[in-house]
Amino acid sequence: MVDAEVKRRPGGRSARVRAAVLDATFALLSTRGLEGLRVAEVAERAEVHETSIYRRWGSRENLLLDALIEVSEQLLVPDTGRVRDDLIAYARDLAAFLATPLGHALEHALAAAGDDPDARRARERYWVSRYERSRQMVTRAIERGELPDTVDPRLVIEMLVSPVHFRVVMTREPIEPEMPARIVDALLAGVVGSSGTPT
Amino acid sequence: MVDAEVKRRPGGRSARVRAAVLDATFALLSTRGLEGLRVAEVAERAEVHETSIYRRWGSRENLLLDALIEVSEQLLVPDTGRVRDDLIAYARDLAAFLATPLGHALEHALAAAGDDPDARRARERYWVSRYERSRQMVTRAIERGELPDTVDPRLVIEMLVSPVHFRVVMTREPIEPEMPARIVDALLAGVVGSSGTPT
Numbered sequence A, B: 001m002v003d004a005e006v007k008r009r010p011g012g013r014s015a016r017v018r019a020a021v022l023d024a025t026f027a028l029l030s031t032r033g034l035e036g037l038r039v040a041e042v043a044e045r046a047e048v049h050e051t052s053i054y055r056r057w058g059s060r061e062n063l064l065l066d067a068l069i070e071v072s073e074q075l076l077v078p079d080t081g082r083v084r085d086d087l088i089a090y091a092r093d094l095a096a097f098l099a100t101p102l103g104h105a106l107e108h109a110l111a112a113a114g115d116d117p118d119a120r121r122a123r124e125r126y127w128v129s130r131y132e133r134s135r136q137m138v139t140r141a142i143e144r145g146e147l148p149d150t151v152d153p154r155l156v157i158e159m160l161v162s163p164v165h166f167r168v169v170m171t172r173e174p175i176e177p178e179m180p181a182r183i184v185d186a187l188l189a190g191v192v193g194s195s196g197t198p199t
Helices: A012-032 A039-046 A050-057 A060-074 A083-098 A101-112 A117-143 A153-171 A179-189 B012-032 B039-046 B050-057 B060-074 B083-098 B101-112 B117-144 B153-171 B179-189
Strands: none
Touching (some): A012 A050, A012 A101, A060 A101, A083 A179, A101 B153, A117 A153, A153 A179, A153 B117, A153 B179, A179 B153, B012 B050, B050 B060, B060 B101, B060 B117, B083 B101, B083 B179, B117 B153
């Protein structure tokens, strides 16, 4: 689950400014989407000077990058002790986040963003950050002996999350409550072996 | 595989006009993307009157709908007699099509399109058409006894194609040549059972 409010961390004025600016960024993304994100309005809402934002982040794109990474770090990775439960909970949380205004805005911003160097760098850092965290569900399962060590964590995560993103971005179909479990069961046991029943 | 040139069908002037207009639509989508698709330019390129296009299709959105459905009908569904080979070939063809300028333009048009009634209808008809054709690979495998009849063809197709679309639209990573086979093996045998080796 993602908390749209950035947690206030100790660290003095600099940390407070960052938190206020990111909060304002999230709020504007939630209400207006990426197109409506203007640095001047972020500054006004965060009660800081626009020049402070440019001094710290350099560009609107870098601010968006920082916001995306921040969101990524707030997405909790479940650790229930069972890989099936972890993966189902993760896919459910992802679907729930993408259904929020902020999640919807970030998702469509990522899908619509161009391929200029800033956008590319933001996108790469975002997905690296996401995969680094989510792959832990699979590596822990391998360490527990629940999954063979030949399993590729990246492939498992990609096959888990891509049907969720596919529905939100491409087909725009609702994600049924049972869909995460059906994906995970097909992924873990295979459609030949499982016959569609839970493992 | 998709042939970007619409096949000329018998049927007189009406069919020739439709083919010429769709050809022009594909050509403009390939070179300019969705944003650059103007009915006046389609008409000029197809050597028909702009009013003929509006009389037949009603709107630019309906023309795009017809173009999307036409592309869908040209995507061949493999029928090798083995579900693994069919699914791998289908995912490879999809990845190859999305790497063409036309495929890239249509994919990003679908991802970026709004949710107004015309766009929604176009999108729905497109995906219904795609699923109706692609699910045949799974239903034939069930009829052959290769897959249990409890398998949901729609889930299999969705889990097969979504990682391909995910890379093209969201992460923008290249699709490695071996990726389709890895997806299909994980999907058929499961990551627990297969240990990542081919079935």
